[in-house]
Amino acid sequence: MADxxxxxxxxxxxxxxxxxxxxLKNMSSGQTLELVVDDKGALKDxxxxxxKTGDSILETKEGENQITFMIKKx
Amino acid sequence: xxxxxxxxxxxxxxxxxxMMMLLGTTADAMDTKTNFxxxxxxxxxxxxxxxxxxxxxxxxxxxxxxxxxxxxxxTFGIExxxxxxxxxxxxxxxxxxxCQMTMDLMGIKRxxxxxxxxxxxxxxxxxxxxxxxKIVSL
Numbered sequence: 001m002a003d004x005x006x007x008x009x010x011x012x013x014x015x016x017x018x019x020x021x022x023x024l025k026n027m028s029s030g031q032t033l034e035l036v037v038d039d040k041g042a043l044k045d046x047x048x049x050x051x052k053t054g055d056s057i058l059e060t061k062e063g064e065n066q067i068t069f070m071i072k073k074x
Numbered sequence: 075x076x077x078x079x080x081x082x083x084x085x086x087x088x089x090x091x092x093m094m095m096l097l098g099t100t101a102d103a104m105d106t107k108t109n110f111x112x113x114x115x116x117x118x119x120x121x122x123x124x125x126x127x128x129x130x131x132x133x134x135x136x137x138x139x140x141x142x143x144x145x146x147x148x149t150f151g152i153e154x155x156x157x158x159x160x161x162x163x164x165x166x167x168x169x170x171x172x173c174q175m176t177m178d179l180m181g182i183k184r185x186x187x188x189x190x191x192x193x194x195x196x197x198x199x200x201x202x203x204x205x206x207x208k209i210v211s212l
Contacts, residue, residue, distance in 0.1 A: 008143040008151075015151035018158070021103035052104040 001035035002025065002070060009038050009066065016042045017049045020071070024055060027073045032058070035069040038059055077105040080204035082211040083116035087129035088140045090212050091119050092147075095155045102162035111200045113173035116212075117180065120187045122174055156188075163190045171195050 008016040023033055024072050033036045035046065045061070046069055050057050059070040083094055094110055118124050123197045128139035152158070153198065162168035172187055174194040184194070195203075 010149075010151070012152075014096055014103070017100055018103050019151075041084035049104055052106070 003031040005034045005036070007036050009036060010038045011037070013041045013045060017045050020046060020049060024053065024071070024073055029073055031073050032069065033071045033073065035071060036066055038066045077208050078109065080111065080207055080209045081202070082209065083110055083112045083119065084114050084211065085129065086115040086118035086124070086126055088126040088143060088188045089129055090116065091126045093212050095159055098168040099158045099162045102165050102167040105167065107167050108170045109203055110198060111171045111173060113176050113197070117172055117176045117182060120170060120191050121124070121182060122186060122188055160190055171200065
């Protein structure tokens with residue numbers, strides 16, 4: 001289980017990225033965030049964000065209608 | 075950290091406003107600094123109560139299209155574009171620079187501009203600011 005879950009279903013670029021950043025800002029080091037999105041662009045945009053913030057993506061699950069990222073705060 | 079991208083905004087269209095807003099706020103999330111230099115008609119975007127219109131629409135629909143785009147973007151989660159810009163500016167990553175010469179040319183005063191802009195600058199200041207970095211013209 002993740003420490004926090006962020007539902008960004010229905011949100012489009014760049015909102016999943018902005019919402020993820022905002023959520024990560026309020027978390028402490030080592031905590032995990034589960035991010036659920038349905039914007040296909042997020043598949044590339046979220047890793048691009050995480051490569052900049054220095055946090056890490058532990059897992060990416062691509063479902064039929066949604067993508068789930070497990071992110072660990074650095 | 076550390077990268078800065080410099081943008082020149084020279085048009086007052088809804089499209090240019092949206093590009094400025096999306097790139098500046100996303101860059102803020104990515105800890106990338108952005109300087110936006112508003113010159114010629116682009117400066118209008120920083121004046122109080124200005125409502126940009128959609129340049130890509132035929133004449134009678136330009137204003138209406140802006141309202142339609144705004145509503146559609148709100149359903150994407152982009153509900154308060156200026157609020158998002160304000161956050162990025164307050165985080166210190168996004169800076170909005172009015173062009174001093176354009177202000178003089180068009181008779182736009184400091185008090186006509188929204189509150190979150192930086193002090194007006196000239197061409198030399200912008201070029202010095204962006205020396206060695208990236209410059210993108212919107």
